[in-house]
Amino acid sequence: MASELNYSHCAVLHNRLLEIGWVGSGKRLEYDSNNDQAEVLHRRNWFEYFGEDAERIRGRLSPSLVAFLERALVVDDHSLHYYVGGLASPDYLWLNHHSGGYSAEASDRYWTLYTATGIASEPDGLVFDQVGNKAVMQTSIFDSPITHNDRQQWFPLEDVLSAWLDMVEVGKVRAVGPDVEVPNEKFDPWIILPYSESQLQETLTAYHGLLDAIESRIPDVARPPSEPQLIPNTSLDTANISPGFVREFLNKAQRPWFQYIAPGLEIPTIDSFCEQPFSGVELNSISETSATPQTIQFPILLFRASDMFRTPPSPHGVDDQTGSYLPFAWPWSGVRTYPAGLYLTDSDRQAMCFEDGARVVLPFGIGASGYARTSDGARFGENKEEKGSLLHRMKDTHADLYQLGYNPFIESHEVRLVQVLHLWHKQIETGAWEVGRDGVLGGIEKWREADSEAGWKGYVVLISW
Known part of the structure; x- marks a missing residue:
C-alpha cells in the first residue's frame, strides 16, 4: 500500500x-x-x-x-x-x-x-x-x-x-x-561502538524490570534478598569473560532469588556460569585482516536450559536433518554439542560491533508448522531469495527465535538483548507466561508456542536497528 x-x-x-x-x-x-x-x-x-x-x-x-x-x-x-x-x-x-x-x-x-x-x-x-x-x-x-x-x-x-x-x-x-x-x-x-553506556543502562533497566514483574507475581513465600551482582568479578575472570558489554552487564545486574527467568531457562549459579561450553575451544584464524583478533569473545551462555538440554551435533555448523545453519558456526574446532539457552554473542566477530547481541538456542527445532517467524516477517527455514509465498517450504530450525532477519535499516546482526528482555516482560504482563514459586512456569516445551497459530505473535521482536 x-x-x-x-x-x-x-x-x-x-x-x-x-x-x-x-x-x-x-x-x-x-x-x-x-x-x-x-x-x-x-x-x-x-x-x-x-x-x-x-x-x-x-x-x-x-x-x-x-x-x-x-x-x-x-x-x-x-x-x-x-x-x-x-x-x-x-x-x-x-x-x-x-x-x-x-x-x-x-x-x-x-x-x-x-x-x-x-x-x-x-x-x-x-x-x-x-x-x-x-x-x-x-x-x-x-x-x-x-x-x-x-x-x-x-x-x-x-x-x-x-x-x-x-x-x-x-x-x-x-x-x-x-x-x-x-x-x-x-x-x-x-x-560504530561495540556498545554505549546508554545501551548498557537500557539493558539493565529492562532486566531489572523483568525481575520485578516476575517477583511481584510469585505466591507469598519467604523471600531472601537479591544479591547485588549476577556474576562477581572473580567468577568472570574464571570464565574468561573479556572486558566489554557482557562483563559490565553481569557486574551490575542483580541476582534474583527465584530460579526461572523464562520457561525452562535458569538464572545462572556461579558454578554453572563458569562452565562455559565455548571457553576452552581453540580459535582458528578468523580473518587475516582482523585488526584485533585477541579481543574476540566466545559465545557466552547466560541463561541455561534446565536439565542440560543440548542441540544436535553439528561439526560443520549445519543441521543434517533440516539443512539449516546452527549458530556459532565459526571456524572453531572441538565443539560438537552445546547446551540450549540464551547466549550473548557478538555478530560481527572481527569488529565486535554488537556486543549486546543475543541468540536463544532451543534443544528442538521449530518452524515447520509455518507460524514461527523473524522480525522481518520471514518464516523459519524459508529461502528469502525466492519470490512469492513459500509456506509449504518451512523448516524446523534451532536458533532463529527472536532474530530480526533481514534488517531494513542497517547491516544485519543478532537481536539486541534488551529487545528480548522487553518481550519476555510483555509475556509476563499479558499472562502468556505464568509465574509460580520458582519463577516462570512452563518448562522448555513452552517455547513450541512460537510455532503455533495462537502463540507466535508473542515471540516476535519488533523490527529495529
Whole structure:
C-alpha cells in the first residue's frame, strides 16, 4: 500500500544527521570571523549541489521526492551516517536497478537514494520505491533478490532516518575528529561502538524490570534478598569473560532469588556460569585482516536450559536433518554439542560491533508448522531469495527465535538483548507466561508456542536497528 512521503520531516532528519556529524568531526556550522580557515557547512541542497545533472532528471522524480531533495543538504567528503555516505548522485540513482526485470512504465520506480559506505562487497545503499514511497537498506547489490522477493518489508523514509538518528543519540554510532583511530572500519566522521553506556543502562533497566514483574507475581513465600551482582568479578575472570558489554552487564545486574527467568531457562549459579561450553575451544584464524583478533569473545551462555538440554551435533555448523545453519558456526574446532539457552554473542566477530547481541538456542527445532517467524516477517527455514509465498517450504530450525532477519535499516546482526528482555516482560504482563514459586512456569516445551497459530505473535521482536 502506498504511503505519503513526509518530505519536510525527512529533510529535517537528514539535515540533523548531517549537522551532528559535521560538528562532531570538529567543524563549524557557520562562518567564524575569527578563523577564516575554518571548514563551515555550505548549505546547498541536492539540486544546487549537482546542478545541471540534477535538473536533467527532475522530471523522473515524484513531486514529493523533488520537495525532499530541495530541502536535503549535500556536502563534500562527509558521510551522513556510518552505513551511508550520502545522497546518491544523479548518475548513480538507477545504476543498480536496470536489470530488475521491470516494465518500461516501472523503470523509474526503484532507485538508490543513499549510497552505502564500504561495509560490504559490491555496495549499493538505501533503495527507494517512488510508487510506494517506502525504502529498504540494500547494503550490497547481492541483497536485491531478498528486498524484491515480494515479502520483504519496506518502510517509510522517515522511519529509516529516525533509526539512523536514534543510533547516534544513544551513542551506538558517533561522529569523531580525523585524529581518532579505531580497530574496526571508520567512515568519516562516523565510528560504530561495540556498545554505549546508554545501551548498557537500557539493558539493565529492562532486566531489572523483568525481575520485578516476575517477583511481584510469585505466591507469598519467604523471600531472601537479591544479591547485588549476577556474576562477581572473580567468577568472570574464571570464565574468561573479556572486558566489554557482557562483563559490565553481569557486574551490575542483580541476582534474583527465584530460579526461572523464562520457561525452562535458569538464572545462572556461579558454578554453572563458569562452565562455559565455548571457553576452552581453540580459535582458528578468523580473518587475516582482523585488526584485533585477541579481543574476540566466545559465545557466552547466560541463561541455561534446565536439565542440560543440548542441540544436535553439528561439526560443520549445519543441521543434517533440516539443512539449516546452527549458530556459532565459526571456524572453531572441538565443539560438537552445546547446551540450549540464551547466549550473548557478538555478530560481527572481527569488529565486535554488537556486543549486546543475543541468540536463544532451543534443544528442538521449530518452524515447520509455518507460524514461527523473524522480525522481518520471514518464516523459519524459508529461502528469502525466492519470490512469492513459500509456506509449504518451512523448516524446523534451532536458533532463529527472536532474530530480526533481514534488517531494513542497517547491516544485519543478532537481536539486541534488551529487545528480548522487553518481550519476555510483555509475556509476563499479558499472562502468556505464568509465574509460580520458582519463577516462570512452563518448562522448555513452552517455547513450541512460537510455532503455533495462537502463540507466535508473542515471540516476535519488533523490527529495529
